[in-house]
Amino acid sequence: xxxxxxxxxxxxxxxxxxxxxxxxxxxxxxxxxxxxxxxxxxxxxxxxxxxxxxxxxxxxxxxxxxxxxxxxxxxxxxxxxxxxxxxxxxxxxxxxxxxxxxxxxxxxxxxxxxxxxxxxxxxxxxxxxxxxxxxxxxxxxxxxxxxx
Amino acid sequence: xxxxxxxxxxxxxxxxxxxxxxxxxxxxxxxxxxxxxxxxxxxxxxxxxxxxxxxxxxxxxxxxxxxxxxxxxxxxxxxxxxxxxxxxxxxxxxxxxxxxxxxxxxxxxxxxxxxxxxxxxxxxxxxxxxxxxxxxxxxxxxxxxxxx
DNA sequence: CCTTTACATTTGTCTATACAATTGTTGTCG
DNA sequence: CGACAACAATTGTATAGACAAATGTAAAGG
Numbered sequence: 345x346x347x348x349x350x351x352x353x354x355x356x357x358x359x360x361x362x363x364x365x366x367x368x369x370x371x372x373x374x375x376x377x378x379x380x381x382x383x384x385x386x387x388x389x390x391x392x393x394x395x396x397x398x399x400x401x402x403x404x405x406x407x408x409x410x411x412x413x414x415x416x417x418x419x420x421x422x423x424x425x426x427x428x429x430x431x432x433x434x435x436x437x438x439x440x441x442x443x444x445x446x447x448x449x450x451x452x453x454x455x456x457x458x459x460x461x462x463x464x465x466x467x468x469x470x471x472x473x474x475x476x477x478x479x480x481x482x483x484x485x486x487x488x489x490x491x492x
Numbered sequence: 493x494x495x496x497x498x499x500x501x502x503x504x505x506x507x508x509x510x511x512x513x514x515x516x517x518x519x520x521x522x523x524x525x526x527x528x529x530x531x532x533x534x535x536x537x538x539x540x541x542x543x544x545x546x547x548x549x550x551x552x553x554x555x556x557x558x559x560x561x562x563x564x565x566x567x568x569x570x571x572x573x574x575x576x577x578x579x580x581x582x583x584x585x586x587x588x589x590x591x592x593x594x595x596x597x598x599x600x601x602x603x604x605x606x607x608x609x610x611x612x613x614x615x616x617x618x619x620x621x622x623x624x625x626x627x628x629x630x631x632x633x634x635x636x637x638x639x640x
Numbered sequence: 641c642c643t644t645t646a647c648a649t650t651t652g653t654c655t656a657t658a659c660a661a662t663t664g665t666t667g668t669c670g
Numbered sequence: 671c672g673a674c675a676a677c678a679a680t681t682g683t684a685t686a687g688a689c690a691a692a693t694g695t696a697a698a699g700g
Contacts (some may be wrong), residue, residue, distance in 0.1 A: 345638065345639075351562050351563075353562070359627070359631070360502065360615070360619060360622050361615070363618075363634055363637075364522065364618055366634055366637045367518075367519065367522065368519075370515075371519045372566075374640070390656090407678080407679090408680095409606070409679085413500060413600060414499050416513055416517060417516065417520055418520075419656095420657065420658050421659095421679090421681085422679090423679065424656090424680090443666075444664080444666085444678095445665045445666065446679080447678080454617070455688060456635075467506075467508070467509070469621075470508045470509060474508050474511060476640070477636075477639055479507065479582070481639070482508070482511055483507070485633070485636045486507070486510065486514055488629060488632065488636065489514045489515065489518050490494075490514075491493075491624040492493055492521055492621065554646080555649090556648070556649060557649085567687075567688090568688050568690095569649095569650080569687080569688085569689095570649090571650055572650090572651095572686090588648095591647095591696075593696065594648060594649080615667095
């Protein structure tokens with residue numbers, strides 16, 4: 345990936361600015377690949393993320409604020425996101441008996457099955473995106489990302 | 493930035509998955525900082541990007557497809573984006589005389605002046621985001637990003 | 641010329657997201 | 671207890687973005 349070529353500029357960018365643009369370009373590529381991988385399942389990246397969180401609860405229900413807290417990209421209204429998962433039969437929701445302000449949300453068996461299929465497609469995408477990296481380079485990248 | 497802590501998971505993620513999540517988390521942080529920096533100017537990141545492209549033309553007008561081509565994040569409708577810049581008096585647009593299918597878009601003096609102010613705020617943000625990095629680390633990061 | 645094809649931009653429409661206001665519930669303190 | 675603050679989720683609304691269809695213009699081929 346050549347930054348200058350992609351954004352068609354001849355002038356030399358300061359390294360800081362170049363890094364930022366570079367970062368965004370790579371992110372766009374990643375997002376594109378992911379949404380392509382998710383398209384056949386008719387599920388958004390956010391919905392996929394929530395499903396993974398719900399599965400991570402291992403039988404325990406999650407409430408909305410828990411989900412929000414754990415989401416990679418925080419959303420302003422997770423309610424409607426969960427609505428869609430429920431509509432698809434991948435999750436269910438009820439009012440929390442101990443605290444009626446809260447709701448409890450759980451992944452359904454159907455949701456789990458679907459998620460397994462999606463996981464496969466997603467991890468294939470991840471591997472494809474990262475195929476040019478050695479294990480050491482991945483560690484290096486993670487270490488650099490930690491500095492942000 | 494500790495990935496596992498942020499998304500509140502105890503289990504060890506495979507390095508590929510961890511890298512992807514890490515990447516997205518950092519991107520969110522960057523985006524947040526940028527939109528904060530741009531907020532006082534009431535301009536979106538995309539609009540800012542287009543303004544920079546227009547300035548990069550150095551007097552020559554740009555047409556829509558040129559802008560689209562050079563944008564960091566490609567947009568489906570750049571028309572309406574330019575509309576907003578025109579509304580703010582930062583750009584002007586007319587039909588291309590040689591080829592009436594095309595339009596010619598130029599940054600105005602007003603737009604240039606505003607852009608200079610925004611540039612300052614943005615580069616301060618960039619520096620702040622990257623303050624933990626040595627020059628060598630920035631080069632390293634750029635080299636790794638190239639591998640995508 | 642006239643029809644067809646390709647091109648460049650614009651418009652329509654539907655969905656996603658951001659942000660604020662609202663609803664319903666619980667906890668606290670005089 | 672009763673008023674009020676704090677909490678959790680939902681709803682309303684306005685804006686941004688994705689995608690497809692439509693418009694207007696130019697080029698190509700018979």
